[in-house]
Amino acid sequence: MKMKWRNFIVFPPLIFLFLFFYFPLISILKEGLWDNGITLKYILQVISNSYHRRVIFFTLWQALASTLLTLLLGLPGAYIFAKYDFPGKGILKALLTVPFVMPSIMVALGFILLFGRSGVIAQLIGRDPGILYSWKAILLAHAFYNFPVVVRMVSSLWQRINPHYEEAALSLGARGFTLFRKVTLPMLMPAIFASSMLTFVFCFLSFSIPLILGGYQYATIEVDIFTAIMTLLDFKTGAALAIIQISLSFVFMYLYLKSLDLYAKAEEQRVFRKPVSLTLRELLSIKGALIAVYSSVVFLFILSPLIAVVYHSFTYGGRFTLEWYRRVFSPEYNPIFGANSITAIRNSLFFGFSTVIFSVLLALSIAYIMYRWEFGGKNIFDALVMLPLASSAITLGLGYIRAFHKPPLNLLGTWYLIVFAHTIIAYPFVLRAISTVLKKIKPSLKEAAMSLGANELKAFLKVELPLAFGGIVVGAIFAFAMSIAELGATYMIYKPEYTTITIAIYRFLGSRQFGPASAMSVILMLVSTIAFILIERTGEEIW
Amino acid sequence: MVRLRLEDIEFKQDDFRLYIPFLEAKQGEFLTLLGPSGCGKTTTLRIIAGFEKPDKGRVYFDDTVVNDVPPYERNIGIVFQDYALFPHMTVYDNISFGLKLRKLPKEEIRRRVSWALELVGLKGFEDRYPEQLSGGQQQRVALARALVIEPQLLLLDEPLSNLDAKIRERLRGEVKRIQKELGITTIYVTHDQEEAMAISDRIAVMSVGRIEQVGNPLHLYYNPKNEFVAKFLGLSNILEVNAEGGKACIGSLCFEVKTEGRVKIFFRPESVYVEEGDTGEIVDYELLPGRIRLKIDVEGNLIIAERFLDEIPFSIKKMPKKVGIRVKSFSILGSSP
Numbered sequence: 077m078k079m080k081w082r083n084f085i086v087f088p089p090l091i092f093l094f095l096f097f098y099f100p101l102i103s104i105l106k107e108g109l110w111d112n113g114i115t116l117k118y119i120l121q122v123i124s125n126s127y128h129r130r131v132i133f134f135t136l137w138q139a140l141a142s143t144l145l146t147l148l149l150g151l152p153g154a155y156i157f158a159k160y161d162f163p164g165k166g167i168l169k170a171l172l173t174v175p176f177v178m179p180s181i182m183v184a185l186g187f188i189l190l191f192g193r194s195g196v197i198a199q200l201i202g203r204d205p206g207i208l209y210s211w212k213a214i215l216l217a218h219a220f221y222n223f224p225v226v227v228r229m230v231s232s233l234w235q236r237i238n239p240h241y242e243e244a245a246l247s248l249g250a251r252g253f254t255l256f257r258k259v260t261l262p263m264l265m266p267a268i269f270a271s272s273m274l275t276f277v278f279c280f281l282s283f284s285i286p287l288i289l290g291g292y293q294y295a296t297i298e299v300d301i302f303t304a305i306m307t308l309l310d311f312k313t314g315a316a317l318a319i320i321q322i323s324l325s326f327v328f329m330y331l332y333l334k335s336l337d338l339y340a341k342a343e344e345q346r347v348f349r350k351p352v353s354l355t356l357r358e359l360l361s362i363k364g365a366l367i368a369v370y371s372s373v374v375f376l377f378i379l380s381p382l383i384a385v386v387y388h389s390f391t392y393g394g395r396f397t398l399e400w401y402r403r404v405f406s407p408e409y410n411p412i413f414g415a416n417s418i419t420a421i422r423n424s425l426f427f428g429f430s431t432v433i434f435s436v437l438l439a440l441s442i443a444y445i446m447y448r449w450e451f452g453g454k455n456i457f458d459a460l461v462m463l464p465l466a467s468s469a470i471t472l473g474l475g476y477i478r479a480f481h482k483p484p485l486n487l488l489g490t491w492y493l494i495v496f497a498h499t500i501i502a503y504p505f506v507l508r509a510i511s512t513v514l515k516k517i518k519p520s521l522k523e524a525a526m527s528l529g530a531n532e533l534k535a536f537l538k539v540e541l542p543l544a545f546g547g548i549v550v551g552a553i554f555a556f557a558m559s560i561a562e563l564g565a566t567y568m569i570y571k572p573e574y575t576t577i578t579i580a581i582y583r584f585l586g587s588r589q590f591g592p593a594s595a596m597s598v599i600l601m602l603v604s605t606i607a608f609i610l611i612e613r614t615g616e617e618i619w
Numbered sequence: 620m621v622r623l624r625l626e627d628i629e630f631k632q633d634d635f636r637l638y639i640p641f642l643e644a645k646q647g648e649f650l651t652l653l654g655p656s657g658c659g660k661t662t663t664l665r666i667i668a669g670f671e672k673p674d675k676g677r678v679y680f681d682d683t684v685v686n687d688v689p690p691y692e693r694n695i696g697i698v699f700q701d702y703a704l705f706p707h708m709t710v711y712d713n714i715s716f717g718l719k720l721r722k723l724p725k726e727e728i729r730r731r732v733s734w735a736l737e738l739v740g741l742k743g744f745e746d747r748y749p750e751q752l753s754g755g756q757q758q759r760v761a762l763a764r765a766l767v768i769e770p771q772l773l774l775l776d777e778p779l780s781n782l783d784a785k786i787r788e789r790l791r792g793e794v795k796r797i798q799k800e801l802g803i804t805t806i807y808v809t810h811d812q813e814e815a816m817a818i819s820d821r822i823a824v825m826s827v828g829r830i831e832q833v834g835n836p837l838h839l840y841y842n843p844k845n846e847f848v849a850k851f852l853g854l855s856n857i858l859e860v861n862a863e864g865g866k867a868c869i870g871s872l873c874f875e876v877k878t879e880g881r882v883k884i885f886f887r888p889e890s891v892y893v894e895e896g897d898t899g900e901i902v903d904y905e906l907l908p909g910r911i912r913l914k915i916d917v918e919g920n921l922i923i924a925e926r927f928l929d930e931i932p933f934s935i936k937k938m939p940k941k942v943g944i945r946v947k948s949f950s951i952l953g954s955s956p
Contacts, residue, residue: 520703523670526690527697528717528768542707
């Protein structure tokens with residue numbers, strides 16, 4: 077068979093990954109493990125330092141605690157979503173997509189405005205609630221981001237449990253909580269485990285939230301690396317921390333991928349139980365009341381940080397004003413050196429769209445190779461393309477600083493290096509979205525097209541691509557949302573003229589200008605809202 | 620129409636090995652690959668289609684080796700078990716897909732699609748999407764899509780197995796009618812021996828990775844080469860007996876085998892005639908529509924006999940303990956794998 081073009085297509089993604097992921101990764105390993113020979117000196121220095129040790133333990137602890145809080149908040153929702161239909165369910169479901177497209181710097185700002193010393197809650201209860209700049213704010217913000225995942229994954233599996241299992245258990249005498257504990261819960265475990273692992277990894281690698289909401293005392297490894305490099309210019313310590321972080325996150329990521337396999341297998345069950353519509357009588361009973369309480373908590377939890385930001389951007393001393401927006405766009409209050417807000421918006425959009433193009437092309441070719449071809453060394457290929465999922469933004473930034481600051485690849489300070497960093501960060505999620513739809517397309521469709529005279533490329537373009545389109549759109553939106561939300565890696569490798577909206581907000585926050593920060597965040601929110609609407613429109617299941 | 624020939628085909632995957640020294644489908648012939656699941660019949664079909672590459676051997680269309688011709692240049696029509704209709708296209712677009720790729724003029728495409736729809740009895744369904752059709756209708760669309768490109772070879776991979784029994788029986792008649800009408804060489808894969816018998820010119824019975832026997836349905840049914848073929852095609856009586864002086868006997872039931880030593884005697888239940896006598900003892904019986912199936916013990920060997928109710932010399936209400944039996948035709952089996 078003529079397969080020339082097909083053999084060729086394996087290489088571009090691999091070369092890209094090698095240059096912009098593996099090469100920087102090797103630079104970090106060299107930085108942290110090499111000193112005229114292999115040495116563990118820097119790693120041991122980090123581990124024997126009590127501050128760094130505390131940071132490592134705190135990172136693990138907060139990830140675990142955040143996961144537990146997320147489950148606590150998500151599991152009741154999973155139950156309600158799987159079992160019942162009730163008025164307002166559609167809105168609630170749509171609302172759960174919001175955290176996915178809302179940049180974390182904006183949510184962090186919302187938390188500051190809500191929980192700060194002069195924030196909304198302090199004014200309501202008359203004292204500082206003591207949440208901000210502590211582990212509490214970090215946990216809450218992490219739960220904000222992750223409980224929708226738990227709701228969607230667990231409820232989706234819950235609906236697929238064959239009712240016959242529960243009926244059989246009922247007939248054998250199990251009921252109530254015993255029934256749940258002995259029959260239902262074990263069958264839900266794959267979903268609970270997979271969503272927990274996802275949450276854990278997210279919290280373990282999260283950057284903006286602990287940076288802004290935790291402060292120095294509640295730093296995570298990610299923040300610690302950032303400070304070591306950007307403030308102390310101590311690359312050896314930074315690299316050593318990064319190596320520790322990568323080793324741990326490889327383990328977690330492996331567990332996550334395994335749990336995802338189990339989940340996918342469990343979700344293959346054909347049975348799909350339609351949620352029961354609640355009658356008016358049930359809605360007025362305790363059941364209805366509990367659903368109402370839960371829905372209000374979700375509404376409040378998701379919307380209040382966003383509303384706080386919007387509200388703050390339009391008020392000054394309790395009165396309506398557009399002053400903050402004026403300041404965002406006027407040079408005299410500008411803390412962004414070497415750029416202005418218009419440039420920042422333009423940069424964000426430009427990086428966003430470029431990231432979409434690169435990450436979709438990368439993810440599409442990888443997904444196609446992974447799910448349609450068999451060849452020797454495919455396991456190695458699979459592992460190579462999945463590994464970047466385990467790296468963090470700050471680690472990537474560090475790698476880029478070390479790898480691209482000297483010839484032959486003196487790329488630091490170019491716009492495309494920023495785009496490539498965003499692409500590496502975003503493409504695993506695009507890959508996920510595209511793989512999900514590609515896996516559902518039966519291989520026989522391609523073969524049918526080929527038997528009718530289409531070559532492999534034509535069969536792909538005419539049959540598989542149109543069918544995968546929904547997934548590609550969702551993946552593209554993810555890539556866009558992640559690119560415009562990205563702070564850590566961009567901050568480490570940008571030049572002032574490439575300031576993005578997120579960096580501008582971070583700058584405003586740094587100079588404690590919450591008004592302009594809010595105004596800028598609202599602009600970011602508008603962009604994210606467009607992404608949100610597009611995701612809702614495609615109607616694809618995004619997890 | 621093409622003559623298909625496989626020579627010396629070998630295909631290995633994990634610990635499965637398929638080996639076909641020779642298989643031929645003549646011009647316009649309806650050849651069925653029949654076997655249990657996992658025997659390699661679908662793999663054989665996929666090798667013919669070009670979706671799998673054999674490790675060894677040659678696939679001929681007429682006298683041309685097509686091993687290196689990709690599927691899209693082989694001019695074959697294939698119907699998959701799951702139909703593989705493109706879900707994002709209407710019936711019309713599905714059927715015209717192959718014609719558009721061949722860059723035929725619009726008018727010609729319209730004419731041919733309408734011909735194909737008429738052929739499968741689905742006129743007026745042009746604008747439906749596959750999900751709006753029943754299983755049987757989807758199957759017809761898949762058949763129309765495969766036939767409209769005027770393939771030189773039609774490949775059918777268990778096309779009826781996802782349908783319920785009644786529709787399955789009606790559609791197999793239609794597949795046969797269309798195949799005869801067009802005179803197209805056809806390879807049909809199934810695990811259902813009744814379907815294979817009803818539809819095929821010839822059947823190739825396969826066991827794990829190999830072809831056991833090829834022949835016309837009735838010949839295979841009454842003269843299987845070995846126990847595997849015998850059992851796969853229907854209810855069998857197989858007796859292992861020692862022959863002496865050209866005769867193999869159990870009790871008073873004797874077979875003229877014309878050989879000496881251990882032989883395997885085979886006959887179908889309908890070759891066993893029941894009369895008055897005391898050859899064997901009736902152990903059990905089963906009533907079928909219009910027929911009776913008797914289980915008769917002859918010297919410790921269980922023999923199954925099947926007769927129309929009006930052929931037995933007694934009434935069911937007064938079943939005798941012992942009956943006489945006569946086997947009108949039998950054959951001798953070779954050793955099985």
